[in-house]
Amino acid sequence: MHMISLTTTIICTTASMGLAQNICDSDLTPAEARLARNRQDAGAYSMRAGPVQPVVISVAWHVLETTDGRRAIEDDELQLMIDYLNDQWETVNISFAAHPLVDRIVNDVWWDDVPDANELRSMRRLPNALNIYWAPSLEGGGLCGRSSFTFSTLDTIVMQSSCLGYTDVRGVFAHEVGHWFDLFHTFETATGVECVARTNCLNTGDLLCDTPASFGLQFTTCVDPITCNRKPGSFCNRSGPCPGDPLYDPSTTNFMSYSVPPCISEFTPGQYERMRSTTDNLRSDYANTGLHDPCPADIDGSLAVGANDVLALLDAYGPCSDDCESDITGDGQTDVNDVLVLLGAWGPCFSCTDANACDDGDPGTLDYCLFGTCTHEVITGCAVGEIPDCNGHCVPAAWVGDGVCDDGSFTHDGLPVFLNCDAFNCDGGDCICP
């Protein structure tokens, strides 16, 4: 397995290209921190009155593969990820279910490393679903995962198959999904520095009072991966940031901390409340969309409606009790109406299930099967007036030598622009190149 350096690893990032802290650039930007505070002030993070109804979030998997069939993550492991989320989110009646087809992104170059994780997680998004991308190595191997908030432009998650050498990344995965529900790091500072004494916990840090004020924990430096306790040492037992504060006493097991991956395993009630209220108030377009079950008459999961589905339906004929899969119409019983729907859906569920079915013979198109529909993407160079930058991303040609150094500080189409390489003579002299 591919080992990565502990000192340079970024466990996750959510901000676009913020200034790096020691080892992680995942803090909110100042603008995002203001948005978060506004949402909190507007009541978006407060629970609605009444019973907490069950909600299903449909997940769309995108898995990087090689032409010889190696996969960033296997299908049975994807199911373990869904099972893990369902265990963690059951408390607030949120469950997750995956679309029956996995989007397979074949790219031999990216197998070794995806240099820009945002480029991968911008591709082939299924609307109104939680889109999650998997690759063996992100941005040199130093990025375990990257997520988004409800106020981010990109609303997808990208995951590296391993993190800090750990191959069980379920905790990190829950961490990223937590961000997607507007949970912030327990050591967030863009909102303001949280005092250990909890005098300002509602308006600073992660904007929650039942997560103790925290610093970044620095992965293995501060927390023992076996006991999950803080290691003794001056850095781990540091003073609080406010006058009169006691020493920090951070949670070393909270999902939203930067404790060691095997130690992160729990959310607080306040975090659960945030996630459920975010779902109801800000992610309602993603709730109960049914995208994980696009072919309801396919009772046996064979991706086609046929004789076996009829048999399964007849077996369950009558009032539906526990197993209501055969109750296609959802009226509480399996009856002739379900038979009629089933017969009407007879045949394959999807027009394609893999890329081979989509080859149109045209070398000018990239053909793939995207969640059951053949897609033919025209392969073009850059648009008129654009050129590929140092990383091959299309950027405005006029940016070369325009007096501003493009060293990744500016973005075009959501991606950082780099013109500070020899090919552009250091951005036409705008940059100082080594």
Ligand SMILES: [Zn+2]
């Ligand atoms: Zn994070």
